[in-house]
Each structure stands twice: as structure tokens, then as C-alpha cells.
Amino acid sequence: MLFPVKLISIVETPIEELIIKVMSTEVLHDLSNLSSSQRIDLHSHTHCSDGGLSPTELIDRAVNFQIDVLAITDHDTVMALDIAKDYIVEKNSPIKLVNGIEISTAWQGFEIHIVGLNIDKNNQQLLNLITRQQNAREERATSMGLKLEKCGFSGVYQAAKELAGNGSITRAHFAKVLLHQGHVATLQKAFDKYIGKGQKAFVKPNWCEIKEAIQVIHEAGGSAVMAHPVRYDLSGKWLRRLIVQFKEADGDALEIVLPQMAPKQRELMLNYCLEYDLHASLGSDFHYPSKWSDLGRNLHMPDKAKPVWALWK
Numbered sequence: 001m002l003f004p005v006k007l008i009s010i011v012e013t014p015i016e017e018l019i020i021k022v023m024s025t026e027v028l029h030d031l032s033n034l035s036s037s038q039r040i041d042l043h044s045h046t047h048c049s050d051g052g053l054s055p056t057e058l059i060d061r062a063v064n065f066q067i068d069v070l071a072i073t074d075h076d077t078v079m080a081l082d083i084a085k086d087y088i089v090e091k092n093s094p095i096k097l098v099n100g101i102e103i104s105t106a107w108q109g110f111e112i113h114i115v116g117l118n119i120d121k122n123n124q125q126l127l128n129l130i131t132r133q134q135n136a137r138e139e140r141a142t143s144m145g146l147k148l149e150k151c152g153f154s155g156v157y158q159a160a161k162e163l164a165g166n167g168s169i170t171r172a173h174f175a176k177v178l179l180h181q182g183h184v185a186t187l188q189k190a191f192d193k194y195i196g197k198g199q200k201a202f203v204k205p206n207w208c209e210i211k212e213a214i215q216v217i218h219e220a221g222g223s224a225v226m227a228h229p230v231r232y233d234l235s236g237k238w239l240r241r242l243i244v245q246f247k248e249a250d251g252d253a254l255e256i257v258l259p260q261m262a263p264k265q266r267e268l269m270l271n272y273c274l275e276y277d278l279h280a281s282l283g284s285d286f287h288y289p290s291k292w293s294d295l296g297r298n299l300h301m302p303d304k305a306k307p308v309w310a311l312w313k
């Protein structure tokens with residue numbers, strides 16, 4: 001056979017249909033004229049990592065919530081992006097998709113999440129980093145399974161693996177299994193007693209460094225955002241140290257608006273952006289429907305901030 005299968009499928013697609021597909025994909029990714037008056041949510045998850053909805057269900061929900069711009073930022077994977085894009089084109093949905101990822105990194109014994117926004121999901125350096133992070137996830141999952149066996153819980157690794165399917169395996173999958181098997185009363189207890197930092201079945205992960213995550217995001221043409229700076233349980237002194245090093249490593253923005261953040265916290269984070277000349281991002285970190293947070297809810301970019309999307313003009 002002379003033609004690869006992909007080419008044949010293009011040849012067999014009517015030209016009008018192809019033109020519509022290319023045009024709608026361009027509109028879908030045209031992020032040059034975003035404005036704070038739109039409903040923008042730049043942090044969300046699907047079941048390709050630890051989210052509860054499939055990429056198509058997430059898009060349906062975002063459209064129902066009248067979100068104008070949505071970034072899908074799964075943990076260490078870009079698997080959801082093509083599925084979501086094809087679905088938006090197929091449905092001709094009025095939503096713009098930002099290609100994103102949330103990369104786990106290691107910093108001074110803490111796990112810091114770096115969100116990459118507006119990335120080229122096919123960039124080779126990015127794909128190489130994803131492979132390494134996936135290997136680190138797999139190794140940690142295996143070790144966590146062994147530690148949980150020692151706690152007397154059998155088959156947790158296999159069940160977590162099954163739950164994760166071919167997406168990223170995360171501690172959230174382990175927490176769900178521990179809950180379903182009746183070993184803990186809530187997901188939070190699974191972290192507090194077993195898989196959280198310093199607990200019985202905790203395994204130190206082998207994540208990349210902040211600097212490398214930022215560099216790879218830039219190689220892939222994207223913007224590097226420090227995810228949820230308020231959630232790392234750092235003292236003021238350590239948070240400042242983290243922000244300084246993020247800036248020195250060429251980081252672009254801080255995620256300064258999350259639904260649960262109090263006005264005082266938002267103000268504090270905005271001041272870090274102004275002080276260190278960083279852009280600002282906002283997002284729900286949506287994982288599944290809950291009464292605490294939802295897509296696009298309670299997200300407003302402060303007037304004084306330089307929005308991260310200003311970098312995409």
C-alpha cells in the first residue's frame with residue numbers, strides 16, 4: 001500500500017467538509033482577542049487524569065455554563081485535547097479551547113504544579129517530558145500499592161490502575177479505591193492517613209524540576225503558570241522564595257484567582273504579581289461537579305493584573 005491510512009481518510013473526506021474542519025479548528029484556537037468580560041476558566045481536569053468527566057462531558061458542561069474559553073489541564077497528559085477539539089468542531093460549539101497541561105514538579109520537598117497554557121501538544125520535548133512523568137507516576141503507583149499491601153489492603157494498585165485506564169494514574173485514584181473498599185470514610189482521610197505526604201503509604205515521587213517544566217512549556221510555545229500558590233501550605237517566607245525562584249526560572253504567571261479564594265488572598269497574590277512583574281491566570285481546577293466549585297464560577301481577573309492571555313496576542 002502506497003498511502004498511509006491517515007492520508008487515505010483525508011482523500012476520502014469531501015473538500016467542503018475539510019475546509020469547514022480546518023476553519024472551525026482555527027476559530028477554536030484563536031486566542032488573540034480574549035477579554036476579561038468573557039467567561040474564562042484556565043484550569044480543569046477530565047478522566048484522562050483524575051477528573052470525573054470525559055472530555056466530551058466536560059465540554060458539554062462548559063457550554064451549558066456559558067464558558068467562552070476553557071483550558072483543559074490534565075495532570076502530565078495531553079490525551080484529552082484532541083478528543084475535546086474534535087467534539088467542539090463536530091458540535092460547532094461556541095467555546096474556545098486552550099491546550100493545557102498541569103505538570104507535577106519537585107521543589108524543596110514540596111510538590112509544585114506548573115500549568116502550561118496554549119501549548120503545542122505535539123511538541124517533541126513536551127512529549128518526552130510527559131513520557132518521563134508517566135514513568136514516574138507508574139513507579140510511584142507500584143510502590144504505593146506495595147506499601148498499602150503492608151497496611152493490609154490488597155489489590156489497591158490493580159483497582160487504581162483499572163480506574164485510571166490509559167490516562168494518568170494519580171493518588172486521587174488510590175484515594176477513591178481506598179474509599180470504595182471501605183478502608184477510609186472520605187477521600188480526604190485517604191490522604192490524611194495513608195497517601196498524603198509523610199503518611200504510611202506515601203512514596204516520594206520522582207518529578208521533574210520547576211525549571212525544566214517551564215523550559216519545556218516554552219519550547220512548546222506555551223505560557224508557564226504556577227498553579228494554586230495558596231494551596232502549598234507554605235509560610236509567607238517560603239511562598240516568596242518559591243515565587244522568586246519561579247520568576248528566575250522564567251515563569252510567566254501566577255494563578256491568583258481560584259473559586260474558593262477569599263478576597264484578602266486574591267489581593268495578596270495580585271501583589272506578588274505586581275511586585276515580581278508576573279502575569280496572572282485564573283481557573284476553577286474543576287475535577288467533578290460539587291457544591292464547592294464549578295466551571296467558571298467566582299472567577300474574576302482583577303483590573304490591575306496583566307492577564308496571561310495578553311501573552312497570546
Ligand code: AMP
Pocket residue numbers: 050075104169170171172187188191192196287
Ligand atoms: P498526584 O498528582 O498523583 O499526586 O495526585 C494528586 C491529586 O489528588 C491532586 O491533583 C488532587 O486532585 C487530589 N487530591 C485531593 N485531596 C488531596 C490532598 N489532600 N492532597 C493532595 N492531593 C489531593
Ligand code: MN
Pocket residue numbers: 045050075172287
Ligand atoms: Mn487533581
Ligand code: MN
Pocket residue numbers: 102113227228
Ligand atoms: Mn494542582
Ligand code: MN
Pocket residue numbers: 043044045102285
Ligand atoms: Mn489541577
